[in-house]
Amino acid sequence: MYRSWNIIISVLVLTVLILIGLFAGRFTVYLTSRVMILSIFALGYNILFGLTGLLSFGHAAFYAAGAYGLGLFSLHVSPHPLIGILVGVACACVLAAVIGFFCVRQTEIYFAMLTLAFGMMIFSLIWNMRGVTGGDDGLVGIMRAPISLGVVSIPIIKPKIYYFLVLFFLALSVFLIFRIRRSPFGLVLAGIRENDRRGEFAGISLKNYCRLGRCPGHLAGKQYDSVFGPLEPLRRTGAGQPDRRHPDIRRPACRQCRVYRIARNYRTLHPQLDALVRPDIAGHYHGVPGRNCRGPVRIQKIAGKVRCRPVIKRYGFNLITN
């Protein structure tokens, strides 16, 4: 049932897009091309953030790598668009491999900050190396040469033909990503999001997969420049920010130790607590972490002695001194 709905919706969307390409006016065609190009970018971003839960700030760097890869290739080597697209994607993949190599060494907020740093590095290089990239003037003079396939030649300079080229790549990307999500690889990526530790226990090399996760979506950058002429280095890092659940970080397995630690640091705040949580008591309850001390505890005075009891309540920390 679910599967057949998927097929029906895909066919409907595709039909609408083809009808737009065939019958819509100039502006609608232009706008829809742009929407589709950004969709390809978003699909790639979704592989990383949506599937693995790693929030990246530097994703636009891959977009830039694809676009500048194609731009420079067509200016200096050959204006053939298909080869240019392949070169652009290859550039983005190489960049992703390099950046990924470093970024996966950190997790959480530091992953996001690292991707931000690398993204800004690429931006500053493109911005400042005027001789190669044109700096803030952009890279001008990129031709939309016809795609020659031996006998036929497709003039993508016409907006409608170009529209169908973009549509073709969008459909290709959607299909690829659909396959990826259903493959064992996609399941591994989802596993990273849900619980990375457990994934590692299951024998998955986390680092390699994180790195790979960045490579596939990046068909996007390639088409942008052909639509908009001069490249805009100003479009830089896209959406928001880092991180993932890390159940154990910053949370001492032994709650009792934490009570003691905090109380010692801020002893003067509350004299009663100071008297209550003494080092000897904390030591007394310093059990095997994770076995007898996990979860919230309640400090109680029972028959003149201070006792810690585990409590069921989730977020409360009850301090009862009676």
Next chain:
Amino acid sequence: MDLKSIVHVCLAGLSTGMFIWLVASGLTLIFGVLGVLGVLNFAHGSFYMLGAYCCFTVLSRLGDNFWLGLLIGPLCVCVVGYVIERFFLRYVYRIELPYQLLLTFAFVLLFDDLVKIIWGAGSLGSPSVPGLAGSVPILGRNFPTYSLFIIAVGPLVALGLWILIEKTWYGRIIRAASSDREMASAIGVNVPVLFTAVFMFGAWLGAMGGGLAVPYVGLLTPGMGEAIIIDAFVVAVIGGLGSLKGAFLGALIIGLLSSFGTRFIPTFDMFLTFILMAAVLLWRPQGFFGEAV
């Protein structure tokens, strides 16, 4: 390259650094205090931008008095900070960090367009400050008086923050709440109110930086917040997220690095900054002064 040039490049670096510090201080304060892992507030750059625009409006409406603008402008931004914390951020503390960041990022986009609607998309030229306009000769060359003023203000703000956090009763409560939210509330601290207050104070600091930027950068543009927030992030990361001491030193390092970079290798001046940031993150992710997680 003589001594004079080096002194001037140093001074320029110091003023840039102090200027970034004014913005990064509020960012670091908010990150350090709110929650166990903190809120990395993307919208801080927007506070800076709004501060600059509010100051500009106040001072142009109320007879070109810069100091009055500096007094009233950031207070308006405080109100914005209150709304964000009380009605939005408060509900996302418990969910995962990416969603907090996406929420604050949404505010960046929102404020950028709001500024365009209210003040227009063009740049606004800013007035000079009476008494601090012009330049003073240092070693035979002129140096802007206002930059010297910024160099003086930076350490003053740092001193004030240090006294507030380390020496006062309020500071002690803030430190306690940042160390353990539940514990603080158990011993009678009204944590939600405290967080709102800290967030408003952080917003005020950011807006203050914006207000002081009005004569410094010369032009007000709707994108000015995003430019500064990247620098502030770099500084906060290098010094250690959540550490005010680290942010101060990080700002000095970044200021000097960028000014020497601009002087000697202009093509790679920004690149150097981000190389340093990446190196710090890889080698010592908690920064120079942050606590190891």
